[in-house]
Amino acid sequence: MHLLTTTRDTLLAPLQSVAGIVEKRHTLPILSNVLIEKQGERLTMLATDIEIQVRTISTGDLGGEDASITVAAKKLHDILRALPDTAEITVNIDDKRMTVKAGKSRFALQTLPAADYPTMNLPEGEGTRFSISQKLFKRQLAQVAYAMAQQDIRYYLNGLLLIAEGDQLRMVATDGHRLAYAANPLEAAITRTEVILPRKTVMELNRQLADTDDTLEVTLAGNQAVFRFGSIELVTKLIDGKFPDYERVIPQHHPKMLAFDRVQLLSCLNRVAILTNDKFRGVRMVLEDGRLRIVSTNNEQEEAQEEIEIDYQGDALDIGFNVTYLLDVLNNIGTESVEWRFNDGNSSALITLPGNDTFKYVVMPMRI
Amino acid sequence: MPSIKPLSDLLINQIAAGEVVERPASVLKEVLENALDAGSRAIEVQLEQGGVRRIRVVDDGCGIDRNDLPLALARHATSKIATLDDLERVGTMGFRGEALAAIAAVARTRITSRANGEPHAWSIEGSDLSLSPAALNCGTVVDVAELYFNTPARRKFLKTEATEFAHCDEVFRRVALARPDIGLQLSHNGRVIHRLPPADPQARTGALMGDDFLAQARPVDADAGALRLSGLVSLPAYSRASRDAQYFFVNGRFVRDKLLTHAVRQAYQDILHGNRHPAYVLFLELDPAGVDVNVHPAKIEVRFREARAIHQFVFHAVSRILAASGAASASEPLSSSIPNHAQGTQTSVDLPPSPPPTRYQAPLRSYGPGPQAMESANHRYFDFVAGAAAPGNAMQGTSNQSGAPAADVPTDGAPLGYALAQLHGVYILAQNRSGLVLVDMHAAHERILYEKLKAVVDGRPSIQRLLIPAVLRLDARSMAVAEECTEVLVGMGFEVAPVGPHELSVRSVPTLLANAPIADLVRQLLDELGEVPASEVITARRNELLATMACHGAVRANRSLSIPEMNALLRDMEATERADQCNHGRPTWTQLSMSELDRFFMRGK
Ligand SMILES: Nc1ncnc2c1ncn2[C@@H]1O[C@H](COP(=O)(O)OP(=O)(O)OP(=O)(O)O)[C@@H](O)[C@H]1O
Ligand SMILES: [Mg+2]
Numbered sequence: 001m002h003l004l005t006t007t008r009d010t011l012l013a014p015l016q017s018v019a020g021i022v023e024k025r026h027t028l029p030i031l032s033n034v035l036i037e038k039q040g041e042r043l044t045m046l047a048t049d050i051e052i053q054v055r056t057i058s059t060g061d062l063g064g065e066d067a068s069i070t071v072a073a074k075k076l077h078d079i080l081r082a083l084p085d086t087a088e089i090t091v092n093i094d095d096k097r098m099t100v101k102a103g104k105s106r107f108a109l110q111t112l113p114a115a116d117y118p119t120m121n122l123p124e125g126e127g128t129r130f131s132i133s134q135k136l137f138k139r140q141l142a143q144v145a146y147a148m149a150q151q152d153i154r155y156y157l158n159g160l161l162l163i164a165e166g167d168q169l170r171m172v173a174t175d176g177h178r179l180a181y182a183a184n185p186l187e188a189a190i191t192r193t194e195v196i197l198p199r200k201t202v203m204e205l206n207r208q209l210a211d212t213d214d215t216l217e218v219t220l221a222g223n224q225a226v227f228r229f230g231s232i233e234l235v236t237k238l239i240d241g242k243f244p245d246y247e248r249v250i251p252q253h254h255p256k257m258l259a260f261d262r263v264q265l266l267s268c269l270n271r272v273a274i275l276t277n278d279k280f281r282g283v284r285m286v287l288e289d290g291r292l293r294i295v296s297t298n299n300e301q302e303e304a305q306e307e308i309e310i311d312y313q314g315d316a317l318d319i320g321f322n323v324t325y326l327l328d329v330l331n332n333i334g335t336e337s338v339e340w341r342f343n344d345g346n347s348s349a350l351i352t353l354p355g356n357d358t359f360k361y362v363v364m365p366m367r368i
Numbered sequence: 369m370p371s372i373k374p375l376s377d378l379l380i381n382q383i384a385a386g387e388v389v390e391r392p393a394s395v396l397k398e399v400l401e402n403a404l405d406a407g408s409r410a411i412e413v414q415l416e417q418g419g420v421r422r423i424r425v426v427d428d429g430c431g432i433d434r435n436d437l438p439l440a441l442a443r444h445a446t447s448k449i450a451t452l453d454d455l456e457r458v459g460t461m462g463f464r465g466e467a468l469a470a471i472a473a474v475a476r477t478r479i480t481s482r483a484n485g486e487p488h489a490w491s492i493e494g495s496d497l498s499l500s501p502a503a504l505n506c507g508t509v510v511d512v513a514e515l516y517f518n519t520p521a522r523r524k525f526l527k528t529e530a531t532e533f534a535h536c537d538e539v540f541r542r543v544a545l546a547r548p549d550i551g552l553q554l555s556h557n558g559r560v561i562h563r564l565p566p567a568d569p570q571a572r573t574g575a576l577m578g579d580d581f582l583a584q585a586r587p588v589d590a591d592a593g594a595l596r597l598s599g600l601v602s603l604p605a606y607s608r609a610s611r612d613a614q615y616f617f618v619n620g621r622f623v624r625d626k627l628l629t630h631a632v633r634q635a636y637q638d639i640l641h642g643n644r645h646p647a648y649v650l651f652l653e654l655d656p657a658g659v660d661v662n663v664h665p666a667k668i669e670v671r672f673r674e675a676r677a678i679h680q681f682v683f684h685a686v687s688r689i690l691a692a693s694g695a696a697s698a699s700e701p702l703s704s705s706i707p708n709h710a711q712g713t714q715t716s717v718d719l720p721p722s723p724p725p726t727r728y729q730a731p732l733r734s735y736g737p738g739p740q741a742m743e744s745a746n747h748r749y750f751d752f753v754a755g756a757a758a759p760g761n762a763m764q765g766t767s768n769q770s771g772a773p774a775a776d777v778p779t780d781g782a783p784l785g786y787a788l789a790q791l792h793g794v795y796i797l798a799q800n801r802s803g804l805v806l807v808d809m810h811a812a813h814e815r816i817l818y819e820k821l822k823a824v825v826d827g828r829p830s831i832q833r834l835l836i837p838a839v840l841r842l843d844a845r846s847m848a849v850a851e852e853c854t855e856v857l858v859g860m861g862f863e864v865a866p867v868g869p870h871e872l873s874v875r876s877v878p879t880l881l882a883n884a885p886i887a888d889l890v891r892q893l894l895d896e897l898g899e900v901p902a903s904e905v906i907t908a909r910r911n912e913l914l915a916t917m918a919c920h921g922a923v924r925a926n927r928s929l930s931i932p933e934m935n936a937l938l939r940d941m942e943a944t945e946r947a948d949q950c951n952h953g954r955p956t957w958t959q960l961s962m963s964e965l966d967r968f969f970m971r972g973k
Contacts, residue, residue: 366830
């Protein structure tokens with residue numbers, strides 16, 4: 001049976017969008033397949049790892065008959081990629097096999113029936129909906145995602161808290177040592193809805209979202225979230241758990257405030273980090289009248305020191321931090337300057353952006 | 369020699385009490401069991417000062433007749449059995465008619481009870497058996513005050529209030545686990561410790577053993593003829609340093625029976641390290657005639673008529689559950705294609721080495737700029753050293769590294785050579801000048817961590833303070849241990865503080881273990897500390913505690929490591945003293961030389 005004939009990229013582009021989540025070593029063989037549905041001019045591709053499902057819909061002149069089938073995503077992808085980009089591709093399905101033909105190349109692939117493919121049902125009911133520019137959402141993700149935990153037994157930390165409330169979209173992530181918070185305005189009045197997106201979903205969104213002003217439409221309903229952007233629809237299950245109360249963790253009244261040029265501070269830390277102890281990655285921030293010294297020592301007793309002039313008068317203060325936690329935040333906020341608030345050597349430090357409260361980063365010190 | 373005189377009744381009872389009433393907890397056990405035998409639906413326990421000052425148990429059971437009240441306090445008087453035949457198939461907890469008499473001999477005891485249909489309740493005083501009318505709606509109140517008031521020698525053997533309370537709590541928990549259908553409440557010094565409404569067995573077990581256990585446990589339900597085994601057993605991942613989370617009930621009676629313990633232990637044999645213990649709550653039901661409960665003064669041991677068959681049955685039932693879930697849980701495929709943006713590095717798909725490298729995923733747009741990517745590449749292994757719980761770090765290897773053909777691997781320089789691959793998530797294969805090196809990655813990493821911990825703890829350990837403290841649910845005994853050993857824990861980098869009667873919060877961790885599973889780790893340290901009686905012994909056992917920490921912090925089997933991570937581990941081994949053996953004395957690596965391999969393949973010559 002003739003399924004379709006079209007250009008290579010008509011098939012490859014959607015396949016690339018969906019195939020990223022296919023697990024390579026899954027216990028269910030069909031999950032390494034992609035579901036291909038052809039209906040007239042409409043071509044749907046869908047892949048899932050049970051937790052996340054990505055679907056693309058494209059239209060074009062495809063010819064052939066209508067059918068649905070599943071085939072190994074990676075193999076089809078590799079074949080298409082390796083063919084010349086000008087190639088015209090003809091796909092046939094005969095006797096449970098899919099044949100892909102292009103010029104003098106011919107590939108016959110095993111298939112599994114489309115009816116066996118586990119697709120996720122879309123959430124029922126209205127749920128909470130809002131839309132936002134892809135670029136803004138992506139930037140907001142970037143501002144907090146690095147603070148997510150990885151494989152923590154407190155499973156709710158292995159994800160990102162998303163809160164839509166009123167005309168604001170807030171994101172929070174923490175691994176128990178530090179916490180990042182970012183807010184964006186929304187053009188809607190939404191009743192408070194909060195969900196925890198799994199880590200893999202966050203990474204997939206970051207991979208797929210474009211740096212454009214095109215809209216991203218978000219629906220939160222039941223234990224699912226749906227993201228629609230471009231030709232892509234991503235459905236994800238949510239982490240069912242109670243995220244820590246982030247507001248309690250963000251300090252309100254730290255007395256000491258310093259302003260820094262972000263790039264200057266980042267480069268100082270990058271240099272000092274070279275001689276930190278491999279295991280601890282600790283740097284000491286020593287505040288003295290008019291200057292900040294950043295100091296590190298390693299196992300071999302080698303030392304690094306950086307000095308930054310600051311506007312500070314008061315008691316000397318010596319605080320240790322895991323330099324990775326500081327580099328993470330400075331690398332991921334795209335502003336020129338940052339504000340830094342301290343209390344004492346045992347309590348958290350708060351990093352914010354000057355003149356707005358849309359970003360907050362709290363990090364606990366370490367004793368070196 | 370003085371002449372022989374019969375003992376007074378009081379003295380006889382006091383001597384007998386020595387067997388039955390060892391400490392407040394044993395009083396509580398007897399009185400609770402009586403309440404169960406009376407068919408109660410709700411039981412309330414009030415303790416004062418660890419039960420030494422007072423144990424008061426209020427039940428809503430059948431009550432005791434006015435005329436029977438004096439008999440309840442008499443020795444060898446029971447309503448539960450009458451003939452030897454009854455004894456051989458006893459279905460109640462009590463049968464000796466001994467407990468209350470023994471208790472009344474060593475404590476100020478008062479029983480108030482109202483049997484069904486009586487116009488009002490009666491109260492009896494244990495010392496003189498005097499009866500007086502009393503007010504009570506139904507059921508029985510047993511009030512045992514000032515234990516050992518008349519036997520000061522025994523009073524001396526009582527431990528601190530916290531310890532005695534912990535034992536009472538344990539008795540209460542056993543009853544609560546065995547009888548989820550009954551509502552139970554325990555308070556101590558006026559504070560409610562447990563409030564347990566009737567629940568299904570699973571919910572009750574969760575309430576008492578903690579959600580961590582529930583999440584890591586698998587249900588058992590097997591039967592063979594009149595034998596039935598049900599309950600929950602922990603997966604190997606949730607193991608303990610002591611046997612304190614093992615509950616075995618035979619026909620509703622908590623027992624500590626070697627045969628049963630052994631059968632369960634054997635089911636865990638290959639999947640649990642020798643000094644780790646599984647956690648379980650298991651209920652064995654069988655025909656009462658098949659088990660003799662009258663072999664131990666506290667009825668804590670039993671004897672089975674068909675011991676072998678029971679052993680086999682229990683062993684197979686538990687093995688089957690572990691086989692079905694155990695393998696999967698121990699080898700959860702941790703690999704997935706999640707790129708680690710947190711570090712700003714770029715990741716390709718981590719397929720097993722299959723050159724030429726495929727670029728299946730579109731290249732990632734990374735979050736951060738470049739310099740840090742370099743940085744974290746250098747520290748990747750150390751991230752993983754500091755955190756067995758962060759497998760994401762293990763996936764940062766770039767595909768050209770993991771796909772590098774063996775020919776490119778250098779062979780000179782490093783004694784342990786350079787990594788080629790990982791075998792079944794357990795061994796690292798490396799190539800050195802003389803041939804193949806095989807490394808047990810967990811054992812090696814454990815050793816390295818242990819040596820590092822020792823070096824660090826000798827001084828003042830570097831600690832990471834926690835923004836979100838880890839909160840552990842603990843039983844009363846562990847809470848008491850945490851309180852007693854706060855300084856020891858602080859010395860090792862764990863700042864702990866109680867935040868509830870059963871909750872302990874951990875506010876800092878040693879930086880070396882910053883990403884280890886904190887809750888498990890601290891729970892286990894407390895288990896071990898609890899086994900050490902006095903504080904000076906703790907210093908002597910410090911190394912054992914560090915070993916435990918190392919074991920927890922060390923990379924687990926089935927964590928996939930990238931080639932650079934494996935190489936970093938090899939270099940760390942070379943730099944660590946005594947790295948050739950793990951903390952348990954097993955070798956950490958071995959060499960297969962080229963000539964040995966040649967001989968095997970009958971090559972050359
Ligand atoms: N809470 C109670 N409600 C009703 N009857 C009770 C209660 N407590 C005790 N009794 C009665 O008092 C009797 C004596 O109790 P006691 O605990 O001394 O002996 P037992 O339970 O028969 O045997 P054992 O010594 O093995 O516990 C019981 O047989 C029972 O009839
Ligand atoms: Mg009794």
